Amino acid sequence: MNTAAKIPPITMSKLYVGNLPSETCEKSLRQLFLEQNLSCTNILIKRGGYAFVDCPDQSSADRAIDKLNGFNFNGSPLVVEPSVASGKKKVHPGFPDPTPIHVGGNWMRASASGR
DSSP, rough: OOOOOOOOOOOOEEEEEEEEOOTOHHHHHHHHHHHHTOSOEEEEEEEETTTEEEEHHHHHHHHHHHHHHHHHTTTOOOEEEEEEOOOOOOOOTOOOOOOOEEETTTEEETTTTOO
16 A cells, blocks of 8 residues: 655746836846736746746735736836636637648648648
């Protein structure tokens, strides 16, 4: 009989933070979270004015969304929402399946426009 306690899985919630001013760095975004008494673990700033922020749990992520969505950060109203993983793209029923096809010795992908 195995008496070892089961360890619950580690859960983290990832946020998308958009409309960041171009000069935003990881340190300044982390400081904003600290000033608002919000916890975060990892911050990944991307070019184009957005970042991904890991929160330790869903309640922390929800609090961050409530406090920071629309918050004026260095002159820009932030967009803070749950990050949606980009998995397999959904195929619209009216368009062809983007599965590769073999035509004349070449592999091609069908496009919605037929080109």
